[in-house]
Amino acid sequence: MEIAVEPPDINVSDANFTPHGEAIRFGLAAVKNVGRNAIDSIVEARTKKGRFTSIFDFCERVDLRLLTSVFWNRWSRACHG
Secondary structure (H helix, E strand, C coil): CCCCEECCCCCCCCCCCEEECCEEECCHHHCCCCCHHHHHHHHHHHHHHCCCCCHHHHHHHCCHHHCCHHHHHHHHHHHHC
């Protein structure tokens, strides 16, 4: 049995790995050096107002004080291989 593992997605992923259709979605907490407070801020902003429509929308809704340069570096690698 082969189960696909989908990459992290700011608009879909929770903190932990979760089922996503017939696949498993990578959890945000599994991205190295991304703190729990940053993850909580992302998930909370998405829960309150829905999916992020752009990087600008993301930056307006998430507490940027929690997102370090390490976060941006890791996130870009996680999303783009």
